[in-house]
Amino acid sequence: MKKNKINTDFLHVGNKLLIWYKNNGRDLPFRQTKDPYKIWICEIVFQQTRINQGLNHYNNFIKRFPDVKTLAEAKEDEVLLYWKGLGYYSRAINVHKAAKQIMDDYHGVFPNQYDEILKLRGVGKYTAAAVSSICFDGKIPAIDGNFYRVLSRLFADDFDISSTKAFSYFSELAHLILPENVGDFNQAMMDLGSEICKPKNPVCGECPINEECLAFSSNKTSELPVKTKKVKAEDLHLKYYFVHRNGQFLIQQRKDDFIWKKLFEFLPSITADLEPFIKNIKTVNHKLTHKNLNIEIANVEVTSRSVWSDFIAKNECFITDFDASQEKSFPKPLENYIQNSLKD
DNA sequence: AACTCGGGGAT
């Protein structure tokens, strides 16, 4: 059913959700505060990330960087360290840039208007709406994956959520049920989408708005939302040389393009004088959302001190050891490789 | 408007 066919009054749905949220909302660490800094960080951490997966990262991040100023004054590498294992590493780089932005452009005071929050690096329409509604009583629905799913089911609407027009389309739909307290409403939609209106096997029997849900009454919850675009992973081969000597090994830092932005990695190539020291070669398979990685890692133990120091002098790389490596952010498969090397 | 960016848990 399209929105222009909806003649019933759905406004009470929003208020029902607020009541449900008050009694059934999840108890999360960022629920006790309206500090825009903390809400902002949590919104960034939990982009495309499940609560259970990011909870420790969020707590550790807030503990180390409790406010904008602390974050802005930190080194980028340390911010990346606290993002280690979370994925989508541009979020860490951007959150750091945005902190500097707040110091420079807003005298360290978090902007309180949607349009200003939207200017922050790494903050899009969703996050700007979330922060402005939760912290500053902004009246803007925070349209995310939960909104798409809940609204498409509530109105039994087959609008393609993978369409680029989905955001504005579901924004309009959201206004049909938007209550006065938009901040709590936005969070209620997230909890409903997470706990009740789940992608698969939704718990419609416990849903506070199942009486109004057109997908429920027409038994179409399993067909909604409609998403036509599918992402397919392509194969990618990577090769690394784990060059080490006496508990030290050589690393370099990735660029901020392609995958694993600015994370540390082993050397992608060596010179001929190191080849005799290759002990063995291990292949690691690792799946990313858009890539099936096949990583070949050559274990190079340099037993000659002169060859070791000569290579370091002539090549761009850093020396680290197993303890110090814990203080840098490596891609997951390389992190695993280091951990396995420790056991040998 | 389409493409790209991680990692992990649920099914």
Place this chain on the structure above:
DNA sequence: ATCCCAGAGTT
């Protein structure tokens, strides 16, 4: 094996 998650930036 497939889907999807408190999305945003780039092309």
